[in-house]
Amino acid sequence: MARRLRQRNPTDRSIESRRRFLWSSGVAAGAVLWSPKSLVVGPGESAPDYTLRIQAAPIEVAPNRILSTVTYNGQFPGPLLRFREGRLVTIDIFNDTDTPEQLHWHGQKVSAEMDGAAEEGTPYIPAHGKRRVSFTPNPAGFRFYHTHNRAGANLFAGQYTGQVGPVYIEPKEEPGRYDREVFLVLKEFEPTLSRGGDMAQDFLWPSAPDKALKEAGETAMTASLAKGMPYGYEVGYKVFTINGHMLGHGEPIRVKQNERVLFHILNGSATEIRSLALPGHSFQVVALDGNPVPRSAPVPVLWLGTAERVSAMMEMNHPGVWTLGDLDNDDRRHGMGIVVEYAGRSGPAQWIAPPPFRWSYTRFARPGASAPSPDETMEMSFTKHNAADAGFNRWTINGVAFPNDTMPSEMLPATFHLKQGKRYRLRMRNTSDDIHPIHLHRHSFELTNLAGTSTAGILKDVVMLGGYQAYEIDFVADNPGPTLFHCHQQLHMDFGFMTLFDYV
Numbered sequence: 001m002a003r004r005l006r007q008r009n010p011t012d013r014s015i016e017s018r019r020r021f022l023w024s025s026g027v028a029a030g031a032v033l034w035s036p037k038s039l040v041v042g043p044g045e046s047a048p049d050y051t052l053r054i055q056a057a058p059i060e061v062a063p064n065r066i067l068s069t070v071t072y073n074g075q076f077p078g079p080l081l082r083f084r085e086g087r088l089v090t091i092d093i094f095n096d097t098d099t100p101e102q103l104h105w106h107g108q109k110v111s112a113e114m115d116g117a118a119e120e121g122t123p124y125i126p127a128h129g130k131r132r133v134s135f136t137p138n139p140a141g142f143r144f145y146h147t148h149n150r151a152g153a154n155l156f157a158g159q160y161t162g163q164v165g166p167v168y169i170e171p172k173e174e175p176g177r178y179d180r181e182v183f184l185v186l187k188e189f190e191p192t193l194s195r196g197g198d199m200a201q202d203f204l205w206p207s208a209p210d211k212a213l214k215e216a217g218e219t220a221m222t223a224s225l226a227k228g229m230p231y232g233y234e235v236g237y238k239v240f241t242i243n244g245h246m247l248g249h250g251e252p253i254r255v256k257q258n259e260r261v262l263f264h265i266l267n268g269s270a271t272e273i274r275s276l277a278l279p280g281h282s283f284q285v286v287a288l289d290g291n292p293v294p295r296s297a298p299v300p301v302l303w304l305g306t307a308e309r310v311s312a313m314m315e316m317n318h319p320g321v322w323t324l325g326d327l328d329n330d331d332r333r334h335g336m337g338i339v340v341e342y343a344g345r346s347g348p349a350q351w352i353a354p355p356p357f358r359w360s361y362t363r364f365a366r367p368g369a370s371a372p373s374p375d376e377t378m379e380m381s382f383t384k385h386n387a388a389d390a391g392f393n394r395w396t397i398n399g400v401a402f403p404n405d406t407m408p409s410e411m412l413p414a415t416f417h418l419k420q421g422k423r424y425r426l427r428m429r430n431t432s433d434d435i436h437p438i439h440l441h442r443h444s445f446e447l448t449n450l451a452g453t454s455t456a457g458i459l460k461d462v463v464m465l466g467g468y469q470a471y472e473i474d475f476v477a478d479n480p481g482p483t484l485f486h487c488h489q490q491l492h493m494d495f496g497f498m499t500l501f502d503y504v
């Protein structure tokens, strides 16, 4: 039976978390939890609340299929960190690798010094060194942490590695009723480069491209190819996992009929858009990027751009053994799925492709609501320069590619300037046919117009901007300091698709 969560004291909370928290991953539960107190504490230092170690480690994605990658605490995904909204937390981050690292607190409103982006002035965690960070977690909901290093052409760096872990900031009041909470991290491994790719393009609504943007993009691409340029590099993968295991390996998600399961799903990919469906079941979406949606709605399929999160309730009312998996047959067969097994049922997991469905953020908006007018509107145009950077596509914002030093030694001046307390609208125009998961650091933004459709009330920190489309997002400048804005697709952010805001 469903139950309402009660408020717990902090000691209760961690014990409860262990019980409620299911890493359907086959790793012993104790191994995936954070170490509660660090044993390595400097002179005069108090013990941290959490310890993270950046370290290379083997991870077994299937029996005898063992990868080597950089992890947090020797595991993939990194440990689930449960914070309490508004309660100060201290974390010691050790870097056991030879490379200075950045650990970014994605989706949180923290200071630039803590945020984990060199471009904002966050100090590196030195190679074989340590950095202590301390901040007040907010806003509540599903967030995550990941490396913010540039990878460039190095597919063993940045988010191509296993440096991804979930964060759940417990709200002061829990909204939903559920029996079981399941965190899922979707992630590919063994990346390779190819010329051109086959990313899904036709799942977003609204779907109509902007004529002028399309003409501009196609003209540029035609001219580039006519000059004999090949298509710029894209990344593909050999191994696909959920919670670090390929489909059919690791423990299934075990459920009972009539249970209510709250899924917290993170696309931890460096570059890919992911989809997810469970035959005979629907997802009741309750939060996007950790923020409760104005209108909860059921959908048969979830779509998540890189770094997006969806929290969704599911009624377990269709007994059997099923594959919760990606719609892409090839990716699912190479591991992008996890088995859901009802009590008393056995046999091979069944997959049934869902009927055609378009993913629309506006489905979760408050009907008829409109966003307040901004104090200022900023225009942004995103352009692809095919294969312009040693075979990689170069990306520009208003004609400027962000310099791509692997380890920036000094901060660059900001391009966009904010005044504290003002509301800004970003009018973003995409002259490429790629879908871009656009991310703003240290602030949440509101979706206000998607390809001509006005909307309001949906707060996010990543949004998939459709190919040849224009979107508008609004945010309030309420967290002073340098603020990074970029496409979260690693190849795009590493090759120019980035800019910096500051407060004046």
Ligand SMILES: [Cu+2]
Pocket: 434, 435, 436, 437, 487, 488, 489, 492, 493, 497
């Ligand atoms: Cu992009």
